[in-house]
Amino acid sequence: MNSVVCIAQVPDTETRIKIGGDGRHIDENGLKYIVSPYDEYALEEAIRLKEKLGGDVTVLGFGPDRVQQSLRESLARGATKALHVKGESGDADSLGIAKVLAAAIKTVPHDLVFFGKQGVGTDNSLVGPMVAELLGYPQVNVVTHLEVAEGKVTAHREIEGAEEVIEAATPAVITAQKGMNEPRYASLKGIMAAKKVAIETKSIADLGLADSDIVNQRVTVVSLELPPEKSGGRKIDGADPAAAAKEIVRYMKEEAKAL
Amino acid sequence: MTVLVFCEVLDGKLKKASREALSVGRKLAEAAGGDLVAFANDRAAAGDAGRYGAKKLYVTSAGDYNTETYTAAMQAAIGQASATIVLLGGTSNGRDLAPRLAARLNAGVASDVDRLEWTDGKLRARRPVYSGKAFATVEITGTPAIATTRINAFPAEESGGAAAEVVEVSASTDSKTKVIETNVAEAGEMSIAEADIIVSGGRGLKEAANFALIRDLAHAIGGAVGASRATVDAGWIDHQHQVGQTGRVVSPNLYIAAGVSGAIQHLAGMSSSKHIVAINKDGEAPIFRIADLGVVGDLFTILPALTEEVKKAKAH
Numbered sequence: 001m002n003s004v005v006c007i008a009q010v011p012d013t014e015t016r017i018k019i020g021g022d023g024r025h026i027d028e029n030g031l032k033y034i035v036s037p038y039d040e041y042a043l044e045e046a047i048r049l050k051e052k053l054g055g056d057v058t059v060l061g062f063g064p065d066r067v068q069q070s071l072r073e074s075l076a077r078g079a080t081k082a083l084h085v086k087g088e089s090g091d092a093d094s095l096g097i098a099k100v101l102a103a104a105i106k107t108v109p110h111d112l113v114f115f116g117k118q119g120v121g122t123d124n125s126l127v128g129p130m131v132a133e134l135l136g137y138p139q140v141n142v143v144t145h146l147e148v149a150e151g152k153v154t155a156h157r158e159i160e161g162a163e164e165v166i167e168a169a170t171p172a173v174i175t176a177q178k179g180m181n182e183p184r185y186a187s188l189k190g191i192m193a194a195k196k197v198a199i200e201t202k203s204i205a206d207l208g209l210a211d212s213d214i215v216n217q218r219v220t221v222v223s224l225e226l227p228p229e230k231s232g233g234r235k236i237d238g239a240d241p242a243a244a245a246k247e248i249v250r251y252m253k254e255e256a257k258a259l
Numbered sequence: 260m261t262v263l264v265f266c267e268v269l270d271g272k273l274k275k276a277s278r279e280a281l282s283v284g285r286k287l288a289e290a291a292g293g294d295l296v297a298f299a300n301d302r303a304a305a306g307d308a309g310r311y312g313a314k315k316l317y318v319t320s321a322g323d324y325n326t327e328t329y330t331a332a333m334q335a336a337i338g339q340a341s342a343t344i345v346l347l348g349g350t351s352n353g354r355d356l357a358p359r360l361a362a363r364l365n366a367g368v369a370s371d372v373d374r375l376e377w378t379d380g381k382l383r384a385r386r387p388v389y390s391g392k393a394f395a396t397v398e399i400t401g402t403p404a405i406a407t408t409r410i411n412a413f414p415a416e417e418s419g420g421a422a423a424e425v426v427e428v429s430a431s432t433d434s435k436t437k438v439i440e441t442n443v444a445e446a447g448e449m450s451i452a453e454a455d456i457i458v459s460g461g462r463g464l465k466e467a468a469n470f471a472l473i474r475d476l477a478h479a480i481g482g483a484v485g486a487s488r489a490t491v492d493a494g495w496i497d498h499q500h501q502v503g504q505t506g507r508v509v510s511p512n513l514y515i516a517a518g519v520s521g522a523i524q525h526l527a528g529m530s531s532s533k534h535i536v537a538i539n540k541d542g543e544a545p546i547f548r549i550a551d552l553g554v555v556g557d558l559f560t561i562l563p564a565l566t567e568e569v570k571k572a573k574a575h
Contacts, residue, residue, distance in 0.1 A: 013504050013524050017392040034479025037505050095362060120504055122388050122395075129326075132536055133362035137324055138435035141355045144498075154439070157419070159351035159500065160450040165440035169548070173434070178491075180551020181499040196499040222396045228354045230530065230549040238538065245564035248536055249572050250516075251552045252480075254535035258456055258513040259480070259572050 001053035003046035003150065004105050005079065005114045006060050006131070008036040008120035009070045012077035024221050025090065035070045045146060046114050046182040047078035053148070056080045060109045062100050063089040070200055076186035082199040083108060084175035085207065088245025094250035096214025098130035105135065110171060112153070117142045117175040125175075132173035139173040140166050144180050188196075245252070260293030263317075263342035263403075265333060266308060267324075267352060268301040272497060275453055276348025276413035277445030278311055281410045283375055284346045285312035285418060291377045293343070298336045300324075302425045309422040311415070315340070316423035321432060323354045330359045337364070339428060342403050344382055346367020346375075349407040350452070357407045367399035371413035373510070373531075382406065390504040390527035410453055411510045415416075436570035444529045449483040451500060454475060456482030456513045458500055459529070463558055467495035472562040473517060476571070479569045485509070485529075487519045503528035538562070 011017070011026070017025040037044075047056045057072040058081040059065040071082040077158050084103050091096060105113055113135075115128035125141075132139035145156035145164065148170075157164045159176055186194075204211065238244040252258045262284040266277035273281070279295060280453045288295040297304070297313040300323070305316045317340065319332035333356065337345060345360070347353035349371050362367035374385035374396075382404035399406070451457055458480065460473040470484070477484045486500040502509055504524035514532035519525060519539075521544055529535070530549050537550035538558050549555040556563060 011389070013390075015389075015432065016523070019393065023417065026389075089426070093367065094358070095365070095367070098362060120390065123386075123390060123508075124512060125354055126361070126368060126370060129355065129358035133330070133359045139355070139359065140436065142351065157351075159454055161448060162441055162443045164438050165442070166436050167439050169435040177498075195281070195413055210278045218365075218399060219402050220398050222398050222399070224393055224395050226393055226530040227391065227530065232548045233548060233551035233553065234534075234557060235550075235553040237442045238554040238561050239555065241560040241564040242568075244538075244554050244561050245568040247553065248554065248565055252513065252569075253532075255551070256334070256513045258534065259569065 001049050001055040002048060002110045003055070003112045003114055004058045004060055004108050004110045005039070005043045005046045006101050007039040007074060008116070008119035008121065009061065009067050009227045010036045010119055011062060013037065013120060019224050019226060023223055025224065033066055033070065036116050036119045036121065038118060038120065038176055038178065040183040041178060041180040043074055043077060043079065044113035044115050044181045046112070048181065049148060050080070057085055060101060060104055062087060062097060063130070071199055073186065075197050076191040077112060078190060081171070082197065084199050084201045085204065086201055087165060087204045091216055092214040093219040094124050095130055095215055096124035096217055098127045098134055099214060100204060100209060101127065102131045102134035102201065105131065105207060112170060113173045115173065115175045115197070125223060128173055128175040134225065136172050137156050137171050138168040140168050141175045142175050142177045144177050146174060146180070152217055176243055260291040260343045261289070261340050262293060262295050262317055262346065263289045263337060263340050264313070265345070265347040265353060265356065265431065266294065266297045266299040266304060266349060266359070267302045267348065268299050271303050273304055274348065274350065275415060276350045276353065276408070276410050279413045280346045280475055281308065281311035281313060282416045285415040287344060287375060287377050295341050297423060298304040298333060303395040305422045305425050309420045310397045310417045310419050312418040313423040317428045319430065325433040325434050325436060325438070326355055326359055327436065328430070328432050329356055330363055332428055333360055335428045336361055338361045340494045341424065343405045347403045347407045350411050359407055361405050364403065366403050366405055368403055368405040369397050369399060370407050371409045372406045373409045376405060384399045387508060390508050390524065391531055392527045393428070402440050403497050409510065411455070425493050430566065451485050451502060451507055451509055454483035455511050456480050457485040457509060457511045458482050458501070458517070459485030459487065460517055461480050461487035461519030462489045464490065472558070476515070476562055476566045476569065479566045487525050488522070495497040503511055516546055517562055519546055520544045538549060
């Protein structure tokens with residue numbers, strides 16, 4: 001059972017976002033980057049499958065040099081191989097990124113391709129299904145539980161107010177939702193072992209693609225803005241619960257028109 | 260110029276997300292002097308689609324939602340309608356289908372948009388990024404331009420049109436996936452994704468059992484139950500209820516937060532709610548910075564009083 005886990009590097013969720021000087025990108029100064037939280041569930045699932053069934057877990061990341069740090073962290077957790085496609089991913093649209101990843105995935109033996117259900121940054125939730133389409137694979141999105149059998153997987157997909165149990169032929173693309181598993185931390189042994197693994201590096205050109213295939217092709221960010229500062233409203237003392245309840249209900253009726 | 264809206268039907272009626280997408284789709288079509296058309300898996304939706312301004316309803320006989328068969332059917336409908344813009348309500352299925360379709364058609368797509376406009380022959384969309392810590396305005400070039408609409412961001416407005424003309428679409432029904440079972444969540448549990456009102460609980464509830472206070476109020480109001488990440492991570496409540504950066508980003512009409520201090524990730528996920536009420540015993544809690552009405556006090560006494568008061572108000 002070989003898996004590829006595609007990881008996105010995103011600003012730490014604690015970060016206060018600042019807009020950069022060009023008004024189109026975030027200010028990267030002093031930003032701390034992490035592996036996108038949903039990708040951790042994807043990685044953990046692939047590692048568990050490897051522990052049970054053998055095979056390799058290849059972590060794949062596209063972006064500038066800093067991506068190597070996230071790949072290294074993923075190796076420390078239990079991935080066995082790492083592939084870094086070096087390039088400026090900042091102005092690539094989702095389909096551009098998907099084209100790079102799909103081309104890279106083809107160079108690695110695999111039965112399953114894992115993603116997080118969204119990158120906690122640009123929040124597009126697009127790349128996983130796009131890669132599935134480009135590779136001609138089935139996809140199961142927002143998966144909370146996965147079982148693997150010969151030539152197929154059974155995945156639980158979260159939808160509004162229900163879950164679907166879906167059978168998909170492999171190879172397949174799975175996007176992981178929180179709750180799929182409990183991701184492990186890297187062990188000291190894992191960290192030491194990860195240092196010995198060479199991260200394979202490829203350029204976009206190595207994959208037969210050019211920057212013009214992926215940058216600003218279809219979707220361009222025109223501007224980036226912070227949300228309007230909320231001023232905060234009225235604050236009342238809730239020492240008298242009945243009076244507080246009455247005031248909330250008045251607000252709900254008269255201002256929110258919600259009752 | 261034609262706008263095609265992917266619609267989902269539940270119990271013979273269009274889902275709210277679909278009605279919202281049709282409503283903004285109609286405005287785009289009007290602005291560009293074009294037509295609005297719709298797609299669904301049920302011809303019974305023709306009346307509803309017409310009421311929201313669709314001239315035609317492309318109907319697939321592919322049955323229930325399946326990524327691959329619906330991608331093929333939508334591709335066929337887009338071709339038949341020569342659609343310039345394709346909108347999908349931001350439901351689980353809309354968000355599953357849009358990227359697959361975009362890759363099939365080599366088209367640009369924007370997810371979870373809360374503003375749309377048609378200018379100089381291009382679709383401009385605004386969308387929250389970093390879970391709402393910032394907003395990006397994007398321009399989509401090429402045809403079709405695809406977007407999924409954020410639920411609750413566009414009001415659903417009927418235009419009073421006649422039933423849409425039904426046009427059958429046929430497409431490949433090959434698929435490498437099949438749904439073998441659908442398990443519906445506990446009865447009466449409303450999804451936070453589509454709710455107009457959300458009542459959320461945080462760590463201030465102290466223990467899992469006290470979520471009953473949140474559920475009682477949500478039930479009395481007719482809203483959904485939300486939760487902070489801390490309570491989900493503690494195992495007090497299922498992840499489907501989590502609001503915030505690693506949960507759902509929501510924008511209901513009314514958001515009531517009780518015992519939620521307001522971590523940056525939580526605020527990002529709900530600060531675009533139209534009306535926010537916060538109940539917290541710590542008057543300095545960050546949640547008060549964005550609350551329209553803040554109540555500094557004990558949720559254990561205020562929530563039951565509020566539930567009673569809501570019941571009284573509803574009884575009138």
